[in-house]
Amino acid sequence: MSISAEVIQNWLVAISLAVTTIVTIVIQIRTNINNQKEFLDKQLIELQRMSFYDPFVEDEKFTKEWIEYKAKYKNGTISDNEKGQFLKYDVYTEMLFNFLKMSCKVYKKEEDLLNYVDFKSWLRNHSECWKNPLQEHSNRDVYGKAICNMVDDWLK
Secondary structure (H helix, E strand, O other): OOOOHHHHHHHHHHHHHHHHHHHHHHHHHHHHHHHHHHHHHHHHHHHHHHHHHOHHHHOHHHHOOHHHHHHHHHHOOOOHHHHHHHHHHHHHHHHHHHHHHHHHHHOOOHHHHHHHOOHHHHHHOOHHHHHOOOOOOHHHHHHHHHHHHHHHHHOO
């Protein structure tokens, strides 16, 4: 039984198309991952920039007073200066927690995530804000059970 040249040619074309498709998909996946990592790096730089220009957002004395600032904000007794700092800090921590969520999508394993950024140490300074968000229960609603459980374990 002999195979005709046309059949062989059709098989070669099909194999060539399959290999080209697979290579293209692999390249697209790698490019997408690299783009995501580049975006994360830019987000990290922005968070660092914010903490450089407004160092109180990483000042342990300030971050430990989150509950008091939150109470003052809620009951309307917060001064204008405190309100400005409080709201900047709220935005900063929201960006930080969103950065964590985006990083988790790229770095699937906790070990890889922590090798990228030492979130465990970084988030400990913001534990009061994490445990007592401005909008009650918003962390679980926004970040999901898996991320919340991981952060809660880090804060123990």
